[in-house]
Amino acid sequence: MKACEKPSKYMSMILDGMDQHVTQLPKPLTNSKSMASMWKLPTHITGAIVHGRGQHVFVDINEVPHDSNMTMNVLLQVLLKYPSLPPVLYLQLDNCVRENKNRFMFAMCCMLVELQIFRKIKMSFLPVGHTHEDIDQFFSRIAQYLRKRNVQTIVKLLRLIKEAYKKLKTTTERLKNMFNIRDWLMPSIAPMRHHTQHHVFRFTLNEQGKAVMHTRQWANMTKEWTECDKTDNINYIIQSHPEGIPDLVPLCFIKPDLATFEVDIKKMEKFPWMKSDHLKEWGDFLQEIKHQKENPVAGVFPIHELVYGTNQSHDVSQDPSHVSDNQSEFEALQMSQPDPVQIGPKRVRREKMQLLPGNFVAVYTTKYKHHWPQIGEIVSVNESDITLNWYNATYTGYCSPAFLQNNGKKEKWVEDVNVEDTISDPFKLTKASKLPVRIVEVLKVQQERLNIDLQRSISV
Template identity: 35%
Template sequence: MTLTVVDIATCRANFEALSTQEKGQWILNWFQSHSSFSEDGHFDTKFLVGSVTVCLTSWLAVLGISKSTFYNIRKKFQRGVIEVGSSGPLKGKMSCESLCAVAWLREFSANYAEKLPNEIKLNLPPCLTKKYVYELYLEQASNPVSKSHFYKLWKRELPFVTIPKRSRFSKCDKCTLIKEHLSTCRDKSQREKLIKMREKHLRQQNEERKKYYKHISKAKNNPEKYLSIIVDAMDQNKTYLPHFLYNGKYLSNMWKLRLNLMGVIIHGIGIYGFFDFFQWSHGSNLTISILIHCLLMLETLPDTLYLQMDNCPGQNKNRFILGFLCWLVEIGIFKKIKISFLMVGHTHEDIDQVFSRFSSLLSRRSVLTLPKLMTSFEKCYTPTPTGIRTDKVFNVSEALNLENISGHSKPHVFKIIKENSKATIYWKKWSTDPIWQKCDGNLLKDPNLTFQTIRPSLEDLDFEKLEKDVRGSFSYFKKEEDKQWWEAFFAEDTADYESEDEEIFPRLWVKKRKEPLANNEEEDLDISDTEDAIPPVIIGKRKSIKDNNSILPGSMALMDVPKYAGEWPQIGKVVSVDGTCNTFNIHWYAGSKSSSWKACRRAVQGGKGRREDWVESVSINYFIMSFSLTPSGNIPRNVKEVIDSYHD
C-alpha cells in the first residue's frame, strides 16, 4: 500500500495532541503491542503509519520523536517497565547532585576568584582550566555529576565566573608560566610537578586572601582593638568628564577632563571615594594624605592598624609609606601596624567590587560634572559610599627624614612596632611564614614632621583645549546647571594658592584610645612557600653600584628625587653640571621599563598653549647611576636590574 500525505498528517496530529508524559506512555504501549521475540532471543517491533508498514527512521520522522527518547523508552520496555510515570524533574528544579556541584563551585570561586574593578565578574587564576577544576571537584564530591553536566551547570548557574585567557590588568607571572608549560609539556613526571606547583600556588594565594578577611573580621568584631583599611585606585579610563551615554563623532574625539578615584574601605565603618583631577602627582604623598584624612574622620583610634594595599611601588610599596607608618607608631598613635600586599596578579578584592558597581552604573547613564559623578558613586553600592573631593595633599615625602632601604619590594607583609622608643620594621615573605624577620636599624631618623600642603598644579592639563572642546559640547547638555559648573571650573585659579603647615599630630592624638586592652593575638599557620627565598630588607646605606657613576653632560641618569616619588623609574639626560658639582641640570624623559624613552615637554605657565623642554636642576644626592640608552631608545638590561632592586 502507498503512504499518503493524509495518513502522515493524521498520525502526526494525533501524536502531537498528547502531553509529554502521554507521548512517552504511548510509545511504551506501542512496544508492548507491536513487538515479538525472534528465534535468537531478540524482539522485533513493527512500525506502522496508518495501515502502512514503514522503517524505524520513517516512523520517527512522521511522529517527530527523537532517537534519544525512543531508545530511552525502549530500555524501559526491555526492563519490564509498564508505566512511564513522571516525565522528569520540573523545569528549573535541580537534583541533589547538581545542587551540591553548584554549591562546591560557588565556594571554590569565593576562595580563589578575584572581583574585577570594571565589570561584574569573578576571574579564577589563569593557570587553571575547566578540566582541572572538574578534577578538583571529583576529588571532593561523594556523588559527582558528569563532566558535561558540570560544564552546563557552570555556564547556566555561574556565568560570571570565568577563567581569563588574557587580561589588561596585572597578571601573575607564576600562573602564566605554569599554564604555558602545561600546554606544551608531554612528560608525565614533569606535568605532575607542574600540577603540584599550581596546587601549592593556589593554596598560598588562598591563605593570603583568608588572612585579609580574618583582619576584616577582627576589626568588625573588636573595633576597640583593631582597625582594618584597604586603599586602591580605580581604572582612570572610566572616569573622564563629561561622560556621555551615547557618543557621536564629536563627543568621541573631544578632549575630556581626566579624573582619579581613590577608593577606601574602613571595614565596619564606611566606604569612601576620593576624587581629584590630577592637580597633584599621584605618588605616595597622595596615598598618605588620604590615609590622614581617613584617620581624622574616625572618632577613636585603636592600638592596631591593618592596612591592605596593592603592590604599586610608586604609590604604595615604597620607603615613604613605610616611613609615615613608622612615624605613626613612633609618636604613639598606634602600637602596631601591619601592612599586607596580596600576590601580584591576585590583588582584586572587596574595594574592586565597589569599582565594578560604579563602572556598571556609569555604563547606563550620562554624568557631566564632578558633583554628579560623586553622587553617582554614592548611589552605586550598598552600604552607601561617601564621595569626597580631595582638597589638600601634604608634602610628606620631602618632610620625612629617612634612611635608605632596599629589598622591600619582595616581602608581602610588614609589621611595625615600637622597640626602645623607636619604630622597628619586621617583614615576612607571606603572612603564613612562622618567623618574622627583623630589619636592623630604624628607617625613621627623626619623628619631628611638618605637614606642609602642596600647591595644586594644572600644568599637565591642556586647559585651553579642554575648555574649547567642552564648550563645543554644550549643545548636548540638557541642564543649565551643568554648564554653570563648567564655567565655574574654568574660572578657578590656583595661582593664589599658598602652602601652609598643619598640625596633624595633636588632631590624631586626641582620637587615641587611652585605656589598655588585652592582647589576644593568634598564631599564624605555617603553610608558606619557603622554597623561594627572598633577599633581606636592608635599612641603611645601599651597596655601591659598580657602574659609571660620573655625571657627564649628554649621558642618561637614573635618579630618585623625593618630590617625584610617585614616578619610577626617574630618568633624564644630563644637560650640564654646575661648577661646585652639587647640582646638575636634567632634561626629563618619559617611558617605561619595556618601552622606548623620549624627551619630555611641558606647558609654559601663562604661555597660551606654548610648550618647552622640561629641564630642571637636581641635587647630586638624588643621583643613582649614569648610562646610555640602546639604539632603539630602551633601557639596557643592567639598568633594569638596578631599577628592580632599588624599587623606591
C-alpha cells in the first residue's frame, strides 16, 4: 500500500461505526434477571484506521445524531493528531448517503483542498455486500475482548478498547462536542444529483484555485475520470467559504434516558462487580453531562487548527491523475454507464402542457375565496372560459372529484371559469392521485400572494 510505503506523500484512512449492542453500559460478564430489567446507557463507537500510522476510537452516548456531521468531525479530529500531513489523502467510507456519500462530505473535501491542507483527496465507497475491511476486524477484536470482561464505566470501556487492539498509536476518547458543520456549509453548497451512482470521487485544484470533483463508477474499472455536469453556470460544489465558525450540534438526551439511568445505576451497588469507585465515576460522569448541556464549550474549530497549525506546501501544479489501478473484481457490477454527477439545480425537461380536456389546472375565483386550493379537471375549453370538474384537493392528500346534490341525486360539480382566473400551468395528477410537487410549490406562492388564510380554507 502506497500510504505505508511512502507516508510522506500519501495518507490512507478508513472510517466506520461499530455495532452498538456490544457496548451498552454497564456490561457485566454474565447477565442476571435483575440486571436485564435495568436501563443501560447506549454507547456508539466510531473508529478510524490511518494505515501505517495509528488507530483512533471516538465514543458517544447517542446525544448527537449519527449523520454527516459526525463523520466530518471525526475526520477533522483524526487529522489533528498528525502534525505533518502528506499532500494526498485516500479516504474510504461506508456506502451510506446519510452519513458519508452526500454533498456535505464532498464540500468538506473541497475545502480541505482549497485551503491546501491536501493537494488531492480520493474518496472511495465499497459496494453493498463487499464491505468487510480491516476496520471490521478491528471492531471484531474489540467486541470479543469486551464479551469476556466486566465493563462497568465509560472510563473502563475506553481503557479496554486500547487493550483489545495491542498496536501502538491506538487512541480512545469520548466525543464530547460536535460542530454543526453541515448547516454551516449548507448556504455555500450547490445542489447535486446522480452522485449515488458513483463509488470513487477525486478532489483537486484547478488553475483558478477552486476545488473540482471527478468521478468513477468503480475504482479499478477504468483510468478515465468523468467530469461533473454543470447547470445554470454553477461550476463548483462549494461556491464560497462560510464565514466564522459553526455552532455546536445541540445535545439531545431523549435516546440516552439519563434520568432513568441515574436511578437504575444506584440500584447496581448490590452487584459484586459494581464497586463504590465505579458508582462515583458514574456520578461524576452524569454531573459532567449536565454541565456540558447547560454550558457548552466549543473550543477551537479543527479546520482553523489545520490551516494555521500545519506548514504544508503542496505543488498543486502536479498532475493528480496518476493512480495505479488493478483489474477490477467488481467488473460484473457495472451494468451501464452512470449519469455524470450534476452540480446545480435540477434540470427540468418537460413539455408545457396545454389547456386540453383531461388535464388539470389550479384557479382562483373570489366566489370561492374561502376554498383552497381550487383544483379542477378540464372538461372543455372555449375562447374565454374553461369548463371544470371541481376536485377536492389538499397539498399532501389525495385528490377526488367533488359532487353536488341535485334533487336528491349525486352529480359531478361542473362549472365554467374564466381563463384569466387560472393560476398554474395545466398538469396531470401523480399516479397516487396527488398534486405534483411543483404545483404545490406554485400554490403556496400564490397563497401568500393572494393573502389566503389556510387555516380557514377548505377543499372544494
